[in-house]
Amino acid sequence: MTGRGAVFVAASALALLGTAMPAAAEPPPGTVRGLHYFDRNADGVWQPGEPSGGSAVGLYHLDGSWVATVGTNPDATYEIPGVPPGRYRVGINPIGYQMTTPDEVIVDVRPGGTSRADFGKLGSDITGVTWHDLNADGQRQADEPLLPDIRFWIGRWGSGSDGTGHYAMPNQGTSTYVLRFVPPEGMGFSPQHAGAPETDSDADPADGTATAVVALTDGKINQFPNFDIGLVTK
Numbered sequence: 001m002t003g004r005g006a007v008f009v010a011a012s013a014l015a016l017l018g019t020a021m022p023a024a025a026e027p028p029p030g031t032v033r034g035l036h037y038f039d040r041n042a043d044g045v046w047q048p049g050e051p052s053g054g055s056a057v058g059l060y061h062l063d064g065s066w067v068a069t070v071g072t073n074p075d076a077t078y079e080i081p082g083v084p085p086g087r088y089r090v091g092i093n094p095i096g097y098q099m100t101t102p103d104e105v106i107v108d109v110r111p112g113g114t115s116r117a118d119f120g121k122l123g124s125d126i127t128g129v130t131w132h133d134l135n136a137d138g139q140r141q142a143d144e145p146l147l148p149d150i151r152f153w154i155g156r157w158g159s160g161s162d163g164t165g166h167y168a169m170p171n172q173g174t175s176t177y178v179l180r181f182v183p184p185e186g187m188g189f190s191p192q193h194a195g196a197p198e199t200d201s202d203a204d205p206a207d208g209t210a211t212a213v214v215a216l217t218d219g220k221i222n223q224f225p226n227f228d229i230g231l232v233t234k
Contacts, residue, residue: 027111029082032059036092037076038171039100039120046118051171052076053092053121060089062106083109090117096173097121098221123171124214128202128227130161130181136232138194138201147231152181174214174221181208181229190230201230 035046036053057078059067067088072078080090091104100120107115130150131140146165151158154177161167169177181203183189189208190201202210212224 027085029084030109030111030113030115031079031081032083032088032090032107032109032115032117033077033079034090034117034119035076036072036078036119037121039122042098042100042122044100044120046076046120050076050120053119055093057090057092057117057119059083060091062087062089064089085109085111092119092121094121096175096216097123098216098219122221123173124212124221124223126169126172126177126179126212126214126224126227128167128225128229129165130167130229130231131165133190133201133230133232136190138191138230139196140199140201140228140230147184150181150184150229150231152179154179172214174216177212177214179210179212179227181210183208183231186234187231188234190232198226200228202227203229 036055036057037046037050038053039046040050041047052072052074053076054072056069056071057080058069059080061067067083068080070078070080087106087108089104090107094103098121100122101118103119105117107117109115130147132145132147133140134144135141147161148163148165149160151160152167159167159169181189189203189205192202192204193200204210210227210229212227214224215222
């Protein structure tokens, strides 16, 4: 084809190319956010003051393949941005703790939207007092004073009773905890496990160690209140 016909065909082709439909835009991603917290009253609902769950939150496709993992913030919140629209699994690792909510939920992430998934769990509180066992009977009587600032160690990590003679290790996971208490100069330890557990002394007089075994039984985590340490004057 020559002359004006060829020009017309070329112009028509250019016109068709110029009016081609643009490619469809990708839908905007969404966000998954929520709370991962220690559920101190085990009611399945976060209250102000309940602390961060600490460990990570994971996002997965429904087939279990990994998408993202994020840490929990100090205020118990977490956020996973930039999630393509779709259906996902969100969960935490429940090993070592009593769950007060499901440990995994399904979320639908919509374009530009926000989906929410909250996770509550309960740990074990190891709490007690250090006291002066005046009559050295291994039982804490109401008139026997508490002793402040008694140090203890777990491996190389150290802590101690406060200025009122109380100590606490909250939100512990399943494990065996061996606390080694250090008596002040001129003092030793009371007889161990003498009498009522609520008011006895839990330290071994030979070396000052007290052992708490935190375990899950039928999904419930055991607590250690009254993990008390009696000290006697030598």
